[in-house]
Amino acid sequence: MLTTASLTMLGLVIAVAGCWGVLALAFSGPQSETVRSSLAVLFGVVSLMAIIGLGFPHVRWGALAAYFALFALLMVWWRGIEPSNERDWQPDVAVLPYAEIEGDIVTVHNIRNFDYRSETDYTPAYYDKRFYLRKLEGVDLVAVYWMGPAIAHIFASFAFAGGDHLAVSIETRKEKGESYSTLKGFxxxxxxYYVVADERDVIRLRTNYRNDPPEDVYVYRVQGPLVNVRRVFLEYMSKINKLRDHPEFYNTLTTNCTTGIWMHTLVNPEHLPFSWKILASGYVPEYTYEAGRLDTSLPFSELRRRAHINARAHTADGAADFSRLIREIPEIAATDPPQAAP
Incomplete structure (x- = not known):
């Protein structure tokens, strides 16, 4: 005998599963929009009927059996959707990076370094570069804001002796004509896709060329043992090699820019514990500061002001020493831009 509480809970489970199934079919169903829409509506109707059926004992078990059989069929279909590296990709994500690791030497292939005239008008260019682990001096946390303080795109940039920097940004790999949707990302x-890029590409694109909406970029040096930085760097290299052979799906919640970074840091015993601020990505720099992993000799507000690089990036533009110039802190800096609308 099912109680009212258990029936209510079961109804909520069916409602949530029904909403998920409707959206899954609407976004990922057959190529025909008419077929996708029809299947999504059908699954929604069956879910609603199952919920209604909970209130009628004489049809309850039959309705539940039919619903869960249909849901099981949906899950078989869902598990059969496979990621691929063979699609008609947008030019900025068309080439996969990879790395060759030989002891202390890491040769990174297909480092992106586009020549931009606007956000969408550019000349593709790539280069290969050899990096030495013994020359890895640190890692910077790069935070990009465009829609308020709670949401940011976070990526890492590894610093090597001699002024070399290698940025790695975890993103979506979009096909031609495809745009990003947070909902579709589920x-x-x-x-x-791991964008492995020169900072003159991946940072300058955001500071100098993205204007709709404009983006504010902050660069923070992470504090910690270099051995930990090297482990994380090698984790990144291992992942980009793995994706070259075994593609994976991006997920807005579980496999995104910030969760990806956090997962890579698990290689270190001293990694930060998981926090809601990792999901509310705009607060990642603040969380990292609170954990003592940024420069705590300054109040966070002052550190954030110094980390804001847009003005310096505009001045540096395409300079060969772009990475050095954006990190030079002027003696008299501008007022901190409003955090509520970066």
Whole structure:
């Protein structure tokens, strides 16, 4: 005998599963929009009927059996959706990076370094570069804001002796004509892509060329043992090699820019514990500061002001020493831009 509480809970489970199934079919169903829409509506109707059936004992078990059989069929279909590296990709994500690791030497291939005239008008260019682990001096946390303080795109940039920097940004791999949607990102619509790039590309694109909406970029040096930085760097290299052979799906919640960074840091015993601030990505720099992993000799507000690089990036533009120039802190800096609308 099911109690009212258990029936209510079961109804909520069916409602949540029904909403998920409707969206999964609407976004990831058959190529025909008419078929996708029809299947999504059908699954929604069956879910609603199952919920209604909970209130009628004489049809309850039959309705539940039919619903869960249909849901099981949906899950078989869902598990059969496979990621691929063979699609008609947008030019900025068309080439996969990879690394060759030989002891202390890491040769990174296909480092992106586009020549931008605007956000969408550019000349693709790539280069290969050899890096030495013994020359890895640190890692910077780069935070990009465009829609308020709670949401940011976070990525890492590894610093090597001699002024070399290698930025790695975890993003979606979009096909031609495809745009990003946070909702679609839950439903296997995008492959996972690691942009391995020169800072003159991946940072300057955001500071100098993205204007709709404009983006504010902050660069923070992470504090910690170099052995930990090297472990994380090698984790990144291992992941980009793995994605070259075994593509994966991006997921808005579980496999995104910030969760990806946090997962890579698990290689270190001293990694930060998981926090809601990792999901509310705009607070990642603040969380890292609170954990003592940024420069705590300054109040966070002052550190954040110094980390803001847009003005310096505009001045540096395409300079060969772009990475050095954006990190030079002027003696008299501008007022901190409003955090509520970066």
């Amino acid at each position: 439903f296997r619509q995008y492959e996972l």
